[in-house]
Amino acid sequence: MGVYSTNIISPKGNSGMTSISTHNDDTTVEFPDIGFDFFYNGINCRTTINSSGNSWIGFTGSSEQLKINRRDAGADNIYYAKETVNDKPTFRIRWEGHQSYSTWGTLNLVWELILFNDNAMVLVIEKIPNTGTNSFENPALGTTALTLEGNKSYAFIPQQDQGKSYTVQEGSYIQTDIKYLIVDGTDIKHWDTTSSNYVKVSELPLTSDKFKIYGDDIYHKERTGIIAASPILKIWSPSAELPTPRITQVIKPKPVIVNMKDDILFSEAYIKDIMNSVVTVDNTGSGIIVFIVSIDSGISWKAWNGSSWTLVDITNMQDVKSKGMSASVFQGITEAQWATLGVSNKKMKFAWYMEVAASTDVLKLKQIRVNYNTN
Known part of the structure; x- marks a missing residue:
């Protein structure tokens, strides 16, 4: 190409x-x-x-x-x-x-x-x-x-x-031949497709012959096999017309679990029970956000599965992702279903799992609001 x-x-x-x-x-x-x-x-x-x-x-x-x-x-x-x-x-x-x-x-x-x-x-x-x-x-x-x-x-x-x-x-x-090599310290390395690893093929200095013999046709973003903290990507072409190459690095955040620092307290005597919850989320693209809830200051966590509250392991990211409540499920929990959670101690905290599929995805949690009934 x-x-x-x-x-x-x-x-x-x-x-x-x-x-x-x-x-x-x-x-x-x-x-x-x-x-x-x-x-x-x-x-x-x-x-x-x-x-x-x-x-x-x-x-x-x-x-x-x-x-x-x-x-x-x-x-x-x-x-x-x-x-x-x-x-x-x-x-x-x-x-x-x-x-x-x-x-x-x-x-x-x-x-x-x-x-x-x-x-x-x-x-x-x-x-x-x-x-x-x-x-x-x-x-x-x-x-x-x-x-x-x-x-x-x-x-x-x-x-x-x-x-x-x-x-x-x-x-x-x-359209011309473009070749890529990595300078790792004093070693020259290329991508080995068999081991899926950068391997040493020569040592400095670089020459056009080394590019022709060892150069990769495609630049591999992986760092497997690279030792130096700051390796150097070298690009070569026989064409004098080739413009200055520009490489764009696209970074996608890793999935994360966000845990509220403090409990939400419902200690006022006039608060009877939880009526519902409202979530405001900006989600453009293929982002995933799911919620879990704790009524014992984060010792245990639960999620509503459509018929009952089920335990969720907050230390297991996959468990939170698979069992956590989507925004629609979270907001759809009724007053009677909240009552089965057992919030008599009148405190609650939330955590949520967030994941984006592409760097262009926009995923922002703006607000969680809990509405309650009074005596």
Whole structure:
């Protein structure tokens, strides 16, 4: 897999390209075998890529899946070329035409599309009047509206295997060999797939040959096998175009049990019993929060299971997670059910288990309120 670059690339022009269609009004044309497997939405499009005088690309046939100022336009020329970039095969399409089928020879809509053998693409806009539809049928995400400008390029990079869930950004794409090694003290290490461990393969200094022989194609976030407190990730590529790499570390909090420090006291003589509880939670995403309750200052803990109060081991995180009460169950406990807990000593404390599945999850407990009846 290559890398995204903010650099805008220029169209290469039609020199040396093969013409597949001229004076094309509404005709659909099919490109020959592009020379490598190219997947879009899980389908190998090696021999199924189409275009038309109406300025669109169909990856899987005649369906209009990429529209560039799509309208009743006209293509003076449609070209293709099999090329090599950074020792990788590419397939380039060039479309030259105009926004209206009646204005032949007036080239105000010109673009190129470069396909890479890892299912990425770059769309290069030379000229565009923006009088038609610009959109992309983005597998797994749906229709993506495109904002396209002349003298700009746009990178389409799949985030899932086999050409799915593309990010579309102004810029370009560089496909090249990228290798990773870890410097652990004076040792050079790479990831050993057999032992799932970083292992020593050489010693400093680093050389391009060591990257070529030992370098990993994928950076592994695990630290197993690393001794140094501050290991160094080294990245190498033979391409002079490679932008400065940026690595983003995403941290997800570990599950936690929060235990109230003090009891809630119901010592006033006028308090009769507990009527219900109200919980206010912000939970955006796949977060989990469950509650348990103690009436003996945390010596023992219980949860309502729908028919009775059951003991919960607060020292066992999995026990709390599996037996704890969800917010809806907690708030649904009736006055009669609270009475079976036995709160005659008029004190209570709560604890809750919190877990998020992703760094984007938002999970906040804002309030627990206990409502009571009076004499």
